[in-house]
Amino acid sequence: MEPILRTESVTKIYDTGSLTVKAVDQVSLEIYPGEFVALVGPSGSGKTTMLAMLAGLLNMTQGSIRIDGHELGMLNEKEKTYFRREKIGFIFQANNLIPYLTALENVELMLRLNSTNSQYCRDEAKKLLGRLGLSDRLHNLPKQLSGGQQQRVAIARALIHDPSLVLADEPTAALDTERAYQVVQFFSELVHEQKRAGIMVTHDLRMTQHVDRVIQMVDGKIFKIIDDRTEIAAMSTGGRI
């Protein structure tokens, strides 16, 4: 099976003139369809920088990122924008939803951006939100939803347009533990079911219980890759890094 994501020696160096910082150092990894991976590590370990490069939001200094057959380094800014809206699903830590759009409209937004807002897609959006337990919240604005509900809408928005890769940046950071577990569970279920490749950045090890692999980063490098279920389960009881 071909991996959806393949990175080779990805490096990001910030050069401020007087100071050179290697934020990501020679990271190589592969993620396959239906695989849900947690990228963990302490603050400053390079997780978010890595995520930004995978999304095409930040240019790498060297290396290669290949997503669903597309070499990111070969795309110009405009192509990256199109690439993001077609191939990438995003869940952010905060300010995730557009405040003046209802839950349904926020999900439909991805379809509108991809010019596929047919009645069928609209029905799909409703179905997906229903699946996430939000059938009675379709026409609510984000401010009328709880934090957990907002993140579930964000999950629906990240998956509605059939992306190849779904990226989540600390999606549970603003939630209480119970809601956080629930959100990660939903996310994991959908990634597995729809055969996407999912990457979740977190520094809360408790959230790794639903992932297939944990990639631990330290000082910009991959420190450890854990794919043993028992080891992951043990890690997920360890709390925050």
Add this chain to the structure above:
Amino acid sequence: MSFYLASKEIWRNKGRFLLFSLVIALITVLVLFIAALAQGLGLANKEYIEKLNAELIVFQEKVELSTTTSRVGLDKLNDLRRLKGVADVGAIGFSSATLVLPNGQKSLDISLIGAQSDKPGMPPVLSGNPIRSNRGYQAVIDGSIASRNDISIGDEITVKTIVGSEDKFYRLKVVGITDGQQYFYQPSVFIPFETWDKIRPQATEGQSQYNLVANVIAVKLTNPQDIQIMAKYIVNQVGDVEVVDRKTAYEATPGYSAQQSTLNTQQGFTLLIGILVIGGFFQIQTLQKVPQIGVLKAIGTQNNIIAFTVIMQIILVTIIGVALGSIGTFLLSLGLPNGIPILLTGKTAIITIITLLMIGPIGGLVSVQLALRVEPLTALGM
């Protein structure tokens, strides 16, 4: 897509955007009111000269085109009439007088204008008959005098002038009514030139001269295109005169240019304030939306969609504001007393409204630039 985002945001934040539209509406009322005032005041000062049925006006030399200071003897009429290219000439005399109204009504200051029958300077009548002789106590009155004071053709009006220190009253029969013909901010009453010379205000009694003297002479040309050439030609052929077109003549009216430039400056400043207010509002709004714009860009929204969303919001808010302001100005004008000289013609109204509609996009340019500069990385807090 841009329209979708722009309209959704406006609809879901109706109060905020409506409030801002009201601010634009107030600016619109102010700008339109100043424009109407400038036009109304300008017209009150120049209407008669602007509508004059002649291309050129002959003044006495070295009086800085002052109609009241200028003295042109009627002997010049014949000199002018004989010139090639001159179709007709007419003597005009200006003075101020008071129209005494019956039944204790407040008297009305008027411009008492003496003009020759059927000659340039005598305006066409809309109803009734023109003045047929150069003598006699007949009058053609400004339409606004007739409508405001319920004066009809055939009525007699009383005009008061001051001779020396004594009030003199003259009864004139209204034979015709003309359209608006204000001059020196006063509605006009036209009388035969020789009658005017008799009854006009004078420092002492019996000043009327055997040789009549007009203030100016209106010259109608055979070929109205030859204004510049004919003006020079007349100056060369008839000595001691200055010859100008109507526009130059009314622009030389004392205070006219100063008044118009003051009002235009006020209008310009109000528009500038409008641009700054709109610019400030949308800039603050864009700054508040930086994380949201970051998310939109991160999920693949192109810059042009972001820019058009901001522009559409600015345009929608401006259109609503200008529409409300225009309606407000119209309603305000209905409630204003007659004495306030406001006038807004279709052309000026359209130009002013287009200018007002442009201040939105101009003011919002900074916020568009700001929105375009937002990095999608802000969505990741980077």
